[in-house]
Amino acid sequence: ILPALAGRALAGKNIIIAATAGAVVPLSFLVWQHHMFITGIPVINQQFYSVTTLLISLPFDVITISFIRTLAGGQIRMTTPLLFAVGAIILFIIGGITGVFLASPVLDVVFRGTFFVVAHFHYVMVGAAIFSLLGAIYYWLPKMTSHLYSERLGKLHFIISFIGFNLLYFPMFFLYEMPRRIATYSIDAGWSTLNLIASVGGVIFAVAQFLLIANLVIGVRGRIVSPPNPWRSLAPEWGGMPSIQALDAPGMPTNGNGSSEHHEQHLSSRPIALTIGVTLAMLGFSLLELGVGWPVIFVGLVVIAWSLYGWARDDLWSRFHVPEEEGRELWPFSKIPKIKLGMWTFLAGEVILFSGVLGSYLFIRADIPRWPSPGTIHSIPIGLTNTMVLLTSSLSVVLAIQAIRAGNQKRLLMWLTTTFLLGALFLGIKASEWADLFSKGFWFNSGLPGSTYFVTTGIHGLHVTAGLILLAYLIKRTMNGGFSKENNDTVEYFGLYWHFVDIIWVFLFPLFYLL
Structure with missing residues (x-):
């Protein structure tokens, strides 16, 4: 938004990338204990996390200054997107300064x-x-709907939202003596006026969002057709590229040679249905204490299963296949296909997930000197057996990839099936191990050794289960002739996921069985 509406390139783009990758990302893993300053953690921990919390503000200072420099050196056009962008910067500065305290x-x-x-x-x-x-x-x-929204209504939406937001939250800085999560308070506390202002601000901020809904309706059903590049942006996505509606028009050429081949509609209800299912499942968990949670969870899981099945069934016939764009900017990973980049991005998120889980486990182990000795609770031979099973499954995935790259579909099917059986064997051994622990009275609530083990290995087991579901899809697609020597990227991307799951177990085995 800033480069497009300031009419110049983003100032310090490389500095922003360096600050994000070199400082923000690593420091983000080293600030979490500032939430625990008053819980009795050691003084050395307080000092360390105080320093890291202060340090993480520095790269954000650099990023914010780069944004401001972009605006200061450009030809600003105060359209609705830029107003919201500038408002976000102002509010972020206030939030950042108060975070230093x-x-x-x-x-x-x-x-x-x-x-x-x-x-x-x-x-x-x-x-x-x-x-x-x-x-x-x-x-x-404008890109999504091919129509222009009401600029006047958009600016009014920003003004009312900005005023309402600040009326809502700024008075709270002066309520630093008022505890959170209280239902009422004494009139003598002196908090009434500030709370009244905040309540009025909340109503204003909420009502302002109806202006957004109205503008969305205008954008979807409006009569003013948007030009191809309403922002006069130099970015490639606005360089004469057709709108989403135009891309979905039947008969549009998709192979770049001018032929008029059929372009199937790829709009799908599967993603929104999957989202609804996840929402219902999470809602069910929040309703467990009321006694109505499990039926809601069950409905959510059914919707999730139906959505995933339908999504996979559609994909079996390559309904969602879209060729890579030719001649378009793919910065900064110009040599990596988009789906592969998406898989690596997903795995980066998985690294963050397991880093948090394993980091918490190591923190607990470091603070608790007395822990069950290796072999007293978890069977080392069983853990070693499962390790060998999972590592062998990684080998079978590699052989499957090599087979399809050589154009051998029979061997691909054989090695995918082998991987599926090995993964199922791993889960079977793990289920048997859990059942044995339950029979000995070792449960989720058996202190920190129990909760950390079952939660961590349970999360890993869910990832293995997800891998087996993906394998079932790959096996079915292989039987339909869906892979060839030229078309086998999906198998490779699955291999990345499966190897990641195996690597995680390489860490879990020594942490829970040997140390």
């Missing part, structure tokens, strides 16, 4: 658990994130 263990004693923290959190997560999202919606709306 919370980096101090001394000040944290005063502010922790009060509405000061509520204000800081929402200035970052609602102010910066939601205002950026709203700006992006307005920015991409």
Whole structure:
């Protein structure tokens, strides 16, 4: 948004990349304990996490200054997307400055658990994130609908939202003596006026979002057709590229040679149905204490299963296959196909997930000197057997990839089936091991040794189960002749996932069985 509407390249683009990759990402793993300053953690921990919390503000300072420099040196056009982008920067600065106070263990004693923290959190997560999202919606709306929204209505939406947001959250900084999560308070506390202002601001901010809905309707059903590049942007996605509706027009050439081949509609209800299923399942978990959670969870799981089955069934016939764009910018990974890049991005998220889980386990082990000795609870031979089974399955995946690259579909089917059987054997051994532990009275609630083991290996087991579902799909597609010497990328991408799951177990085995 900033480069397009400031009429110049993003200032310090390489610096932003370096600051994000070199500082923000690693430091993000080293700040979490600032939430625990007053829980009795050692002083050395408080000092370390105080320093890392202060340090992480520095790369964000660099990024924010780069954004401001982009605006300062450009020819600004104050359209609705830019207003929301600038608003997000302003709110992020306020949220960042107030976050520095919370980096101090001394000040944290005063502010922790009060509405000061509520204000800081929402200035970052609602102010910066939601205002950026709203700006992006307005920015991409002409591309999505081929129509222009109402600029006047969009600016009014920003003004009312910005005023309402600040009326809602800024007074909370002055409520630093008011505890969070209280239903009522004494009138003598002196908090009434500020809470009233915040309540009025909340109503204003909520009502303002109806203007967004109205503008979305105008964008979808409006009569003013959007030009191909309404922002006069130099970015390749606006360089004469057709709109989404045009891309879905029947008969549009897709192979680049001018032929008019059939272009099947690839709009699908599967993703939204999957989202609804996940939402229902999560809602069910939140309703467990009310006694109605399990039926809701069951409905959610049924919707999830139906969505995944339908999605896989559609993909068996390559309904969602879209060729890679030719001659378009693929920065910064110009030599990596988009789906492969997506898989690596997904695995990066998985690394973060397991880093958090294993990091928490190691933190617990470091703080608790007395822990069950190796071999007293978990059978080392069983763990070693499962390790060999899973590592062997990685070999069979490699052989499957080599087979299809050589054009041998029979060997591909054989090695995929072998991998499936080995994965199922791993889960069978793990289930038997769990059942044996349950029979000995070792459960999820058997102290930290029990909860850490079952949660960690359970998450890993879910990943193995997901891999088996993917393998079933690959086997079915292989039987339908869906892979060839020239078309085998999906098998390779699955291999990346399966190897990752195996590598995680290489860490889990020594942590839980040998140490």
